[in-house]
Amino acid sequence: MGTVKIAVLVSGGGTNLQALIDAEKRGELGCGRISLVIASKPGVYALERAKNNDIASCVLARKDYDGIASYSKALADTLEENGADLVVLAGFLTIIDEQVYERFPNRIINIHPALIPSFCGKGFYGLHVHEAALEKGVKVSGATVHIVTPECDAGPIILQKAVDVMQDDTPETLQKRIMEQAEWKILPEAVRLFCDGRITVENNKVIIK
Ligand code: GRF
Numbered sequence: 001m002g003t004v005k006i007a008v009l010v011s012g013g014g015t016n017l018q019a020l021i022d023a024e025k026r027g028e029l030g031c032g033r034i035s036l037v038i039a040s041k042p043g044v045y046a047l048e049r050a051k052n053n054d055i056a057s058c059v060l061a062r063k064d065y066d067g068i069a070s071y072s073k074a075l076a077d078t079l080e081e082n083g084a085d086l087v088v089l090a091g092f093l094t095i096i097d098e099q100v101y102e103r104f105p106n107r108i109i110n111i112h113p114a115l116i117p118s119f120c121g122k123g124f125y126g127l128h129v130h131e132a133a134l135e136k137g138v139k140v141s142g143a144t145v146h147i148v149t150p151e152c153d154a155g156p157i158i159l160q161k162a163v164d165v166m167q168d169d170t171p172e173t174l175q176k177r178i179m180e181q182a183e184w185k186i187l188p189e190a191v192r193l194f195c196d197g198r199i200t201v202e203n204n205k206v207i208i209k
Pocket residue numbers: 010011012013014015016017046090091092111112113125126127175179183
């Protein structure tokens with residue numbers, strides 16, 4: 001398989017982007033190359049990480065568009081112009097509509113900081129996910145990488161990794177452990193599987209060859 005051009009979409013600190021950058025440097029993304037970072041707002045540290053690693057980046061600020069449809073079209077146009085083969089949502093918090101999924105079918109993946117179908121869907125992002133997990137009193141949480149479909153956080157699951165919840169956890173300590181022990185491991189692993197052509201979707205379930 002030739003080079004798989006990866007576009008990474010970000011909205012914040014970019015620690016998942018950093019995990020992908022480090023994995024590529026270690027030769028762990030196979031033929032995957034991170035070729036573009038798109039931020040949904042200016043000034044986020046993820047853009048610094050791209051610059052520090054000579055990765056092209058741009059800002060598609062949600063506030064510059066009058067709605068989800070016009071934003072989604074601009075995003076899909078930008079991705080196509082840059083020849084993206086795989087789109088990775090890495091802490092990307094802006095809602096996009098079916099235009100993007102239809103133009104990149106089964107080629108968009110997302111990392112969610114919980115074991116889907118738990119603690120996911122509308123409103124479950126960032127610390128809110130871990131607040132809900134602690135409120136429920138689960139003993140295990142974790143992270144999920146899934147294929148993005150029009151329904152939020154509901155696409156076919158590629159990889160999951162469980163992380164123990166500690167008695168004295170706060171949302172912040174749980175988030176940190178899930179990022180370190182799960183997100184930063186399974187996101188690069190899922191990207192590698194995609195780049196190696198080992199992921200297919202049958203009956204809405206991921207088959208890893
Ligand atoms: C974090 O809540 C992470 O769990 C989720 O997106 C948020 C920001 O991640 N995936 P990042 O540091 O910007 O990658």
